[in-house]
Amino acid sequence: MRGWTFLLLAVLVAGAVYAAAAAVNNGYVFFAGYVVLQYVVLATAWNLLGGYTGYVNFGIAGFFALAAYTTVALEKLAPLPLPVVILAGGAISGLLGLGMGYLTLRLRGVFFSIATLAMAVVAQTFVVNWNFVGGSAGAFVIRPQFTAWLRIDYIHYLFLLMLGLCVIALATARLIERSRLGDGFAAIRDDELAAEAAGVPTLRLKLIATALSGAFMGMAGAPLPYYVTYLDPPSAFSLSYAVNTIAMPLIGGTAAWPGPLIGALLLATLQQLVTVTISSAVNLLIVGLMLVGFIIIAPRGIIGWFGIGAGLVRKGKRR
């Protein structure tokens, strides 16, 4: 399938999803659906770095929340249309990824992982001390009831935007898999020293992956303040974002773009159900246990059962 055909198909599927949600015409569908879609973007973004190059990023909450707070700051400074705000949040988080990567990606992968984990804590420290965006007390954001033009319900609008981000993120992931960039990423994951020796510009490729991955995480986080309307540091930097985002690709499979998509749809939907029916603490325990269980028992994830991704890794060129 060519790239444009895939994009067209993805847009059609997204349109069908929106039409189906609108047909149900229940506010909760959009509310819960937004969270599921947000995790599709986060999981796909994480996989750009984690799945393709093998570098584990634990600082998801940092990238995600920093963009959310960028939105809060922008709302106070100069109210802009939401798509522009999303781009701004993505740019900030992408730069953060670039900076982190530049400082730590020359070392062994473990150091990068630890640095990202510490980065999330420090980003939280800065936000707690930043009174302009509410500090530790949190910030309120007023969500308009309708959009300015077309007068769509704002929750529907947020849902639609996140759906669009899903399409862009998945198309990007698929494009990378099928390009020279993806071949370079795979070479880094399989044997970085050999790749370096063979002339693959490893540091530059890793920086591209980190910046792209960070930017998509930021874009997923930027609309958050309008969704929750009240944002405080403990909930914006919640560790559950990191655990979920890592668990989803690992459960779905990290080798190809359907993996994070399947993992996110499955796990996020399950969580929405468990949160409503049992409790949110139990639902987090389930995610933790599933994560550990899957990486021990099914290291290639759900798509591994169907043989997706296995061929992609071994074949040198694939178009």
Next chain:
Amino acid sequence: MYLSLGLFGNAIVSGLLLGGFYAAVTIGISISFGMLDIANIAHPGFIVLGSYGAWYANSRFGVDPLIASVVLMPAFYLLGAGIYQLYYHAFERRGDASLRGLAFFFGLLFITEVGLILVFGVDYRLVRAPYIGPSLYLGALEFPLRLLVPFLASLAMVGLLWLYLSRSFTGRAILAVAQDAEALRIMGANPQRIKRIAFALSIATTSLAGAILIVIQPVEPSIGRDYIGRVFAIAVLGGLGSFAGTVVAAILLGIMESLTATFYGPSWSPAIAFGFLLLALAVKPSGMFGR
């Protein structure tokens, strides 16, 4: 802000004592990450587990938290041995330790945290002991016993571990497996067994480290996260696996954090550890005492 000498001196003292505590928290990472190359990011989670062990013994039976934690050490040792066994069979043997191994420990960190929340709730817990409260005075300098006793306990633990590693046969085998596991196999020892003992030891230290933590400050289940950055910053800067380096780096970080807390406010001190870590990684990844 005016700088008083007494304030400065006391900040240095409490930083020094805090550094002793950081050494206890980090020494397990120096073994597991520094010597065995196992990036156990769940280590702070086990420390919090140790805190809850000490808290339970203290609040239920009135036992001194530090003594209770020493009694609990064998249980932590067994837990560590079990985790290593699982880790070895699932990841290390397949040569797949990097991505999935990290995610495995991350999952463990999360499971301990949520498990503690489900069992004990999210309230802050604290312990009672005769040395919490009073202070020793040396001129204008104040030595709070709440920090001094943990400092001494921590140094005792690090010293004993060092004696064990440098004098006993198994201890020297652990140092050997850190250098060259293949050579150790040729010499007739089983590297997997040696590594299991070493990893179990590293988890055993979390029992006492956890008790020290809860003596110094109240503990809630998610507090472990604040220590991930610190622990790895100290281990890296101390030169991965060097005990002397770990203690020096721990005290250095303790003093820097204490000065920051005194002169800028305690809410900034988590940022210090990260700056410390980035500096260590960017300037000299082999640490101050690197081999």
